[in-house]
Amino acid sequence: MIDDTTFWLLTIGLGLGTFAIRFSFLGLLGGKQLPDWALLHLRYVGVAVFPALFTPLVLWPDATGGEVDPIRIIAAIAAFGVGLKGSVIGAITAGLGTFYALHFLI
Amino acid sequence: MTPRQAFWRGYLDCAPFILIVVPYSMLFGVVARDAGLDVLQTMSMSVLVIAGASQFTAIALLQDQAPVFIALLTALAVNLRMAMYSAALVPHVGHARFGTRALMAYLMVDQAFAVAVKTYEDQPEMTPDAKVAYYFGAMLLICPIWYGCTLLGAVMGQAIPESWSLDFAVPICFIALTAPLLRSLPHVIAALTSCVMAIAFAWVPWSLGIIFAALIAMGVGAQAELFLKRRARRFA
Numbered sequence: 001m002i003d004d005t006t007f008w009l010l011t012i013g014l015g016l017g018t019f020a021i022r023f024s025f026l027g028l029l030g031g032k033q034l035p036d037w038a039l040l041h042l043r044y045v046g047v048a049v050f051p052a053l054f055t056p057l058v059l060w061p062d063a064t065g066g067e068v069d070p071i072r073i074i075a076a077i078a079a080f081g082v083g084l085k086g087s088v089i090g091a092i093t094a095g096l097g098t099f100y101a102l103h104f105l106i
Numbered sequence: 107m108t109p110r111q112a113f114w115r116g117y118l119d120c121a122p123f124i125l126i127v128v129p130y131s132m133l134f135g136v137v138a139r140d141a142g143l144d145v146l147q148t149m150s151m152s153v154l155v156i157a158g159a160s161q162f163t164a165i166a167l168l169q170d171q172a173p174v175f176i177a178l179l180t181a182l183a184v185n186l187r188m189a190m191y192s193a194a195l196v197p198h199v200g201h202a203r204f205g206t207r208a209l210m211a212y213l214m215v216d217q218a219f220a221v222a223v224k225t226y227e228d229q230p231e232m233t234p235d236a237k238v239a240y241y242f243g244a245m246l247l248i249c250p251i252w253y254g255c256t257l258l259g260a261v262m263g264q265a266i267p268e269s270w271s272l273d274f275a276v277p278i279c280f281i282a283l284t285a286p287l288l289r290s291l292p293h294v295i296a297a298l299t300s301c302v303m304a305i306a307f308a309w310v311p312w313s314l315g316i317i318f319a320a321l322i323a324m325g326v327g328a329q330a331e332l333f334l335k336r337r338a339r340r341f342a
Binding site: 002010012017019026029032039042053054060061080081082090096 | 125126129130133142143147150154155156157159161163164165166167169170174178180181182183184185186187188189190191192193195196199204207208210211214271274275276277278279280281282283284285286287288292293294296297298299300301303304305308315316319321322323324325327328332
């Protein structure tokens with residue numbers, strides 16, 4: 001469970017922080033440019049953050065008490081394979097579809 | 107193109123994204139309820155933040171009992187890409203009034219941004235007012251659907267039994283967001299580094315390992331890009 005204080009602190013902080021990021025150049029910094037080193041690193045934010053989030057969730061999920069579950073790993077690979085073709089929704093469908101199909105069969 | 111025509115053009119040009127936004131926002135509603143949030147909390151998050159990937163990030167980390175500042179930092183990092191969007195919009199709509207720009211900032215979402223900038227570049231004859239109207243047309247299609255379908259998911263989510271293991275939707279979402287980003291070798295190297303470092307730092311308390319892994323992977327990706335560029339220049 002997520003307690004109320006934690007939730008509201010996070011949500012209000014995330015709302016304000018995200019607005020500040022969106023407003024930054026458009027609202028306040030005008031024609032200023034991001035420095036090259038910042039642009040270089042920003043290109044890798046997505047591929048650096050998301051794998052660090054999903055790797056532990058796939059390998060040792062809370063739902064299984066931290067035990068490795070082959071079905072989840074196979075489903076993750078299926079989602080990844082479809083996602084490489086560029087479709088986010090296709091990848092989610094493939095991943096969850098594989099997960100439920102294997103649970104149903106086994 | 108008059109501003110009114112531009113508004114409806116933007117609205118229609120974003121229509122194909124309904125197919126993505128509907129299931130994605132519903133899934134957020136369902137997952138948030140599964141994590142123990144009530145309908146008001148789920149909706150507050152979607153309305154205040156309107157950035158799906160960071161919302162999933164925040165929920166995943168809170169569920170993992172990470173401290174608030176870690177969850178906040180990681181979720182904000184996911185949204186840093188929007189600083190680039192913000193900068194890219196300045197030459198097109200930077201002339202608008204302060205309040206208008208604030209509203210534009212609030213409504214900034216990935217798909218609509220991509221459509222707007224592509225149209226501005228394809229049609230340099232668009233007037234500044236038409237560009238602003240086009241932007242609002244594009245965003246005003248996506249945002250109400252985002253709110254509405256989050257609510258739908260949150261209400262339906264209650265009816266979904268525990269045995270469906272919906273927790274698994276969270277990592278699947280992150281995988282689905284990552285795979286299309288692997289456009290170049292440095293991106294692949296950064297993603298692999300992130301996986302390996304997340305495992306190596308799994309023992310670090312308060313989910314700090316995720317931040318370490320992300321920082322290292324970002325540095326490795328950037329250095330790999332610089333290295334490949336230097337090498338290409340040497341052999342050119």
